[in-house]
Amino acid sequence: MIRRLASRPEHLVPGAALALVLVAFFCTPMRTGVPLATFDVYNAMQGFAQLGLLALAIGLTMVAGEFDLSVVGTYALGGMLAVKTGGTEPLLGVLVAVAAGAAIGALQGGLIAGLRLSSLPVTLATYIALLGLTYSLSGGLSVTYPNSGATLWVDQPVATVFSPRSLITLAAFLLIALVLGGTRLGRELRSVGGDRRASRVSGVRVERTLVGLFMASGMLAALGGALLSYSYASANPDPGIQPLLIAAVAALLGGVSLAGGRGTPLGLLAGALSVALLAQIVTLALLPDYSTQLFYAALLAVIVAVDSPGLRRAIDRGRARRRSAPLAVSGGR
Numbered sequence: 061m062i063r064r065l066a067s068r069p070e071h072l073v074p075g076a077a078l079a080l081v082l083v084a085f086f087c088t089p090m091r092t093g094v095p096l097a098t099f100d101v102y103n104a105m106q107g108f109a110q111l112g113l114l115a116l117a118i119g120l121t122m123v124a125g126e127f128d129l130s131v132v133g134t135y136a137l138g139g140m141l142a143v144k145t146g147g148t149e150p151l152l153g154v155l156v157a158v159a160a161g162a163a164i165g166a167l168q169g170g171l172i173a174g175l176r177l178s179s180l181p182v183t184l185a186t187y188i189a190l191l192g193l194t195y196s197l198s199g200g201l202s203v204t205y206p207n208s209g210a211t212l213w214v215d216q217p218v219a220t221v222f223s224p225r226s227l228i229t230l231a232a233f234l235l236i237a238l239v240l241g242g243t244r245l246g247r248e249l250r251s252v253g254g255d256r257r258a259s260r261v262s263g264v265r266v267e268r269t270l271v272g273l274f275m276a277s278g279m280l281a282a283l284g285g286a287l288l289s290y291s292y293a294s295a296n297p298d299p300g301i302q303p304l305l306i307a308a309v310a311a312l313l314g315g316v317s318l319a320g321g322r323g324t325p326l327g328l329l330a331g332a333l334s335v336a337l338l339a340q341i342v343t344l345a346l347l348p349d350y351s352t353q354l355f356y357a358a359l360l361a362v363i364v365a366v367d368s369p370g371l372r373r374a375i376d377r378g379r380a381r382r383r384s385a386p387l388a389v390s391g392g393r
Contacts, residue, residue: 125320
């Protein structure tokens, strides 16, 4: 069983990460002397809602061997469009944001797939362009959202530890897990990330898959931005680079390979929950704010080491030597 898990890092890494963080979370009272409250779990789920959709968006593109840097720009634009158009009808604002995310994703996916371009320069250019567009829509300032009813609704407690925002985020993970797990789309996505040429030979419509993938990424990022702006009752034209970094950490903790071809939505869910719980642990333990960044850096170093082909080959060689050593000794006798 252990060997099978070790051979499937997309299951081992997210499961181990979530288990370790949960143990640390429930052991926090040993440091603080204050028992955990349901409000602490609620806060952790609110943190999950803030980064979850962004982590899912970027994680799906990483499974296909791509990297969508534009998700933060779409995140900011989605929030701005939702605030601008959803003052009296919050649902309309969300729909406008998601539609814009789909259009941005379709355009990027069409360019990357049709011209066989690298996703990094294309999505970087889109990220810069989207920030400029968001600044122009807001005049470079944060825009206040006047609908207090929608702001209260997205964050109201549900079953004590959830909110509509965190439940929507969870639903997105489960829906995509069902779609990718119950159809051939999941196999095709991993095939495209593992070996694109072989995918084409086997009949996978790579171009269509990439366009759909970037559309899904754009829609998820825009939805996340819209919900966050409703929660904060304002839209920020520039969220900074930190959301992208945290989402990438969550995706890697979710078992996504740096080389593509590996990862599942449920693994990404575990990675996003791990990052959210870790941030809550830092808050509860009254650790300095920079501790979170240090923890993220340490986790990334471990993940990169585990995912390193050179390290795996060295471990395999070491195992082969240990197995062959008794044979050599018995042969010498």
